[in-house]
Amino acid sequence: MQKQLSRLDYFTLKVLIGLFEFKNGSVVAKKLNSTQPKVSRALSNMREVINNELFIRQQYGLQPNAMAKRLYPLAKAIIATYDDMAQIANAKPDHHKVLHISAPEHMSSFMLNAIEQVSKDLGISRTVDIHPEVENVEQLIAQGKIDYCFSSRAHHQEHVQTCTLGEVKYWFLAVKKNHPILQDEITMEAIFNHKLVLINNGPIAELNELIDLYGQKIDKNIEISLMTSSLFMAFEKIVNSNDICWVSSVFPYFIGEQRNDIELVDLTDFYKKHTAEINGWKAPLHLLQYHDAHEQAFTDALTKVMKDNLIDYQACYENTQIQ
Numbered sequence: 164m165q166k167q168l169s170r171l172d173y174f175t176l177k178v179l180i181g182l183f184e185f186k187n188g189s190v191v192a193k194k195l196n197s198t199q200p201k202v203s204r205a206l207s208n209m210r211e212v213i214n215n216e217l218f219i220r221q222q223y224g225l226q227p228n229a230m231a232k233r234l235y236p237l238a239k240a241i242i243a244t245y246d247d248m249a250q251i252a253n254a255k256p257d258h259h260k261v262l263h264i265s266a267p268e269h270m271s272s273f274m275l276n277a278i279e280q281v282s283k284d285l286g287i288s289r290t291v292d293i294h295p296e297v298e299n300v301e302q303l304i305a306q307g308k309i310d311y312c313f314s315s316r317a318h319h320q321e322h323v324q325t326c327t328l329g330e331v332k333y334w335f336l337a338v339k340k341n342h343p344i345l346q347d348e349i350t351m352e353a354i355f356n357h358k359l360v361l362i363n364n365g366p367i368a369e370l371n372e373l374i375d376l377y378g379q380k381i382d383k384n385i386e387i388s389l390m391t392s393s394l395f396m397a398f399e400k401i402v403n404s405n406d407i408c409w410v411s412s413v414f415p416y417f418i419g420e421q422r423n424d425i426e427l428v429d430l431t432d433f434y435k436k437h438t439a440e441i442n443g444w445k446a447p448l449h450l451l452q453y454h455d456a457h458e459q460a461f462t463d464a465l466t467k468v469m470k471d472n473l474i475d476y477q478a479c480y481e482n483t484q485i486q
Contacts (some may be wrong), residue, residue, distance in 0.1 A: 169210060173242070174197075175208055175209060178191060178239055180238050180239055181194060181195065182225055182227070182231075184229055186218075186225045186227075186305075186306070187225070188202045190308065206218065213230065215230040216228060218231055262311065263294065264310060264311045265300050265309050265311075266312065266313035268295075268393050268394060270313055270412075273476070274469070275291055278291055281468055287461075296371070300377075301318060301452065304322075305320050305322050306401065311452070311453045311457075312453070313451060314452055315451050317452060324453055325450050327450055328450060328469050328473050329473045331411050331412045331449060332477055333411070334409070334429075334431050335409075335410050335411075335415055335416060335419070335428050335429055335430060336349065336410075337428075338425070338426050340425065341401045342426065349430065351377065351385075351437060357382055358386045358405075358406045359387045359408075360390075360391075360401055360408040360409075361409060361411075362397055375396060380437075394418060397410070398418075400420065412482045415427070427483050451466055
């Protein structure tokens, strides 16, 4: 048996760990800079040495069995020891990696700046690949296809960790310059007399639910002309119509302020007052989501930088209102 165990080399143990964490052979191959046939051969080798199936193919990927669950922490410990030996031996670790991130378009630069700051502080190199925001982002994180996501709502998914960065503190109404709604007091009825343009930073179903609840409150069928994750597309829509865009968080303010064809009205108090009257509705948060297999030092540093930078962004906006 001892001789057989010697066949479980570094790569094979990395495959075991990868399949346990991501449940997908193609994802593991990509992360190990290898090929799917080589990963399959490593799995076959493990099954022969251990004399156990280890992973069972199911609808949503390879599921670890009881034996794989017992071996996983041992394999993690062995690989960690290998990596420590490499550092002591002055072997240059592979610090250059591609990070696949997902964020709303108008928040991508905020996340990119944080990653660059952390990479500089840690003396490592990261290439960032920005993916468009999608509804199933948590499933993509669990599969290893997205590394980090900057979002506003989260649902439980195995292996996906969620860290709260701060509150979504501000809400704005964005309209074209000299829009008729700006001539009088802004009321809920006045807002919903126009078609809405919505930014879906979270699940579309929840956004639709909120609008439906508002409609029931004022006994009105609310029309939505556009629902998009692109703030820039939303702004183009409102400058060419009398539609109204409802946007959350402080980030749209800094983009809107760079344009001379848009008015941004802070409706934070208005929003809080009316949503507080809707039972069961919870205000969104700024969240960082990631796979629990990621290196903790980088993730902890990224979380801290994003929290600090978010506070700075919000303080910057608050200072503009005092002046």
